[in-house]
Amino acid sequence: MSKKDIIICRCEDITLADIHKCLEQGYTTFEELKRILRVGMGPCQGQTCSSLIQKEIAIFLKKKAEDVLLQKTRPLVTGVKLQDIADSADE
Amino acid sequence: MNKASIVVIGAGISGLSAAYNLAKRGLKDIVVIDKAYITSGSTGRCGAGVRQQWGTALNCILAKKSIDFFMHAKEDLGYEKDIEFKQEGYLILSTSEAEDKVFDKNVQLQNSIGIPSQRLTVEEALKIVPHLNPNAFTSASFCKTDGHINPFLMSEAYYLAAKKLGVTFYFFEEVTEIIVKDKSIEKVITDKRVIYTDKVVNAAGGFAREVGEMAGVEIPVFSENHEILVTEPTKQMQGPMVMSFSKNIYCQQVPHGSFLMGRSNPKALHDHDISSSWQFLDEMAKTVCNILPKVGQLRVIRTWGGSYNISPDHQPFISDTEQLNGYFMACGYSGHGFMFAPITGELITEMVFGDKLEDYAKDLNIKRLDDKNFTDFEQSVV
Ligand SMILES: Cc1cc2nc3c(=O)[nH]c(=O)nc-3n(C[C@H](O)[C@H](O)[C@H](O)COP(=O)(O)OP(=O)(O)OC[C@H]3O[C@@H](n4cnc5c(N)ncnc54)[C@H](O)[C@@H]3O)c2cc1C
Numbered sequence: 001m002s003k004k005d006i007i008i009c010r011c012e013d014i015t016l017a018d019i020h021k022c023l024e025q026g027y028t029t030f031e032e033l034k035r036i037l038r039v040g041m042g043p044c045q046g047q048t049c050s051s052l053i054q055k056e057i058a059i060f061l062k063k064k065a066e067d068v069l070l071q072k073t074r075p076l077v078t079g080v081k082l083q084d085i086a087d088s089a090d091e
Numbered sequence: 092m093n094k095a096s097i098v099v100i101g102a103g104i105s106g107l108s109a110a111y112n113l114a115k116r117g118l119k120d121i122v123v124i125d126k127a128y129i130t131s132g133s134t135g136r137c138g139a140g141v142r143q144q145w146g147t148a149l150n151c152i153l154a155k156k157s158i159d160f161f162m163h164a165k166e167d168l169g170y171e172k173d174i175e176f177k178q179e180g181y182l183i184l185s186t187s188e189a190e191d192k193v194f195d196k197n198v199q200l201q202n203s204i205g206i207p208s209q210r211l212t213v214e215e216a217l218k219i220v221p222h223l224n225p226n227a228f229t230s231a232s233f234c235k236t237d238g239h240i241n242p243f244l245m246s247e248a249y250y251l252a253a254k255k256l257g258v259t260f261y262f263f264e265e266v267t268e269i270i271v272k273d274k275s276i277e278k279v280i281t282d283k284r285v286i287y288t289d290k291v292v293n294a295a296g297g298f299a300r301e302v303g304e305m306a307g308v309e310i311p312v313f314s315e316n317h318e319i320l321v322t323e324p325t326k327q328m329q330g331p332m333v334m335s336f337s338k339n340i341y342c343q344q345v346p347h348g349s350f351l352m353g354r355s356n357p358k359a360l361h362d363h364d365i366s367s368s369w370q371f372l373d374e375m376a377k378t379v380c381n382i383l384p385k386v387g388q389l390r391v392i393r394t395w396g397g398s399y400n401i402s403p404d405h406q407p408f409i410s411d412t413e414q415l416n417g418y419f420m421a422c423g424y425s426g427h428g429f430m431f432a433p434i435t436g437e438l439i440t441e442m443v444f445g446d447k448l449e450d451y452a453k454d455l456n457i458k459r460l461d462d463k464n465f466t467d468f469e470q471s472v473v
Pocket of ligand 1: 100101102103104105106124125126127128129130131132133134135136137138139140141264265266267294295296297298302317318319353396397398399421422424425426427428429430431
């Protein structure tokens with residue numbers, strides 16, 4: 001299967017080919033890839049792509065996967081409607 | 092021996108624009124150092140709105156000149172991708188008679204500088220953003236050439252253009268000392284090397300005061316956390332950025348479909364905190380549901396924070412200093428430094444080359460703080 005057909009980030013439709021191109025350009029941390037490609041910025045916040053990308057960075061840098069930092073996690077853990085937050089804010 | 096004609100500290104949008112403009116002017120051996128990577132500071136955390144509707148002449152001029160550049164930035168910088176400039180305006184809401192009067196004055200000032208802003212009634216504003224709550228505001232001002240740009244890609248465009256012109260970048264490297272001798276710079280020391288140079292540009296964003304102190308230069312700026320959130324993407328439904336100073340909100344739909352929105356925290360401490368709080372989420376949700384009820388139906392997927400680097404009058408310092416020869420600074424943007432990046436780079440270059448500056452630019456000098464006649468203060472901020 002071509003690298004262009006392997007989807008790594010389903011939220012933002014980013015392929016393995018996109019990841020490899022960025023790595024070759026010198027963006028070798030998750031945070032840099034996130035800012036250029038939007039991986040991990042979508043509704044799932046990296047729940048699918050983060051470990052796949054961590055592995056790709058590790059292979060590229062010839063490191064162990066556990067030595068490659070993942071992206072920073074921030075609230076929220078799942079999508080919540082603004083109106084629901086506003087309604088419960090005063091309770 | 093490691094030598095540079097100039098060392099730019101910080102690869103945020105300000106340092107990148109400075110490096111690009113210096114190289115374009117023909118300066119060789121430029122080095123840019125960042126303790127992390129491009130857009131790791133405020134630039135990669137910002138709302139990335141670009142507007143010309145300001146309350147001081149200085150900010151209006153800086154914004155207008157920068158937008159003029161953004162309009163052809165892709166071509167000028169030879170960038171392959173798109174910087175995603177969405178030029179659909181800023182709609183700023185007034186919520187009281189007192190604010191109406193301020194807006195009248197601001198629009199007059201803006202028009203006198205050639206900025207095509209206009210005052211709008213509630214009905215006229217609703218034609219531009221139909222999902223506004225008509226009871227939440229009394230009038231508005233609008234400028235159709237304001238907008239939004241992708242901050243990551245804009246930064247990359249500058250970065251690649253600077254690299255092409257021969258600028259050297261050191262990432263994941265922190266400047267720890269600036270050695271000064273007889274009022275001149277001798278060298279810059281990082282955690283990885285020593286670089287001999289007699290010129291430094293302090294473009295350290297939230298750390299501008301500290302990078303001043305390293306060289307014994309006093310810069311009266313501080314940093315405070317500003318939080319922001321993003322929603323899931325949805326169909327295009329809002330052209331302009333909607334903003335209100337009195338309600339403390341800015342809210343924009345980006346081309347990708349998500350809404351970005353932020354507000355300031357009057358109780359924020361003066362420090363380098365960039366964490367997320369539930370208080371922000373509560374206040375932000377209440378404010379947006381009041382002004383833009385339809386947007387309240389969207390789901391928040393992430394919140395984050397970044398530093399505003401704040402000056403005493405909410406206007407930047409793009410300046411050299413009598414305190415130290417060869418020391419230049421671009422800081423104190425007070426929450427609007429992304430949109431001023433093009434003019435920042437041009438002015439720093441003129442200063443480094445010793446050009447005579449245009450009259451307006453004199454007020455960007457840090458010396459203005461000693462001038463008792465200088466009383467301009469930017470109020471139009473969130
Ligand atoms: C939530 C939020 C929303 C905003 N919205 C807008 C907006 O809509 N429009 C707008 O125009 N502006 C906005 N801003 C402001 C804007 O982000 C900043 O004014 C602008 O990005 C400043 O860019 P900079 O290059 O000066 O600083 P930064 O982007 O912070 O870059 C400074 C760099 O210096 C590096 N550095 C610091 N110290 C050292 C050291 N000792 N050695 C090496 N490197 C060092 C840092 O790593 C960093 O990369 C917003 C800011 C925030 C936080």
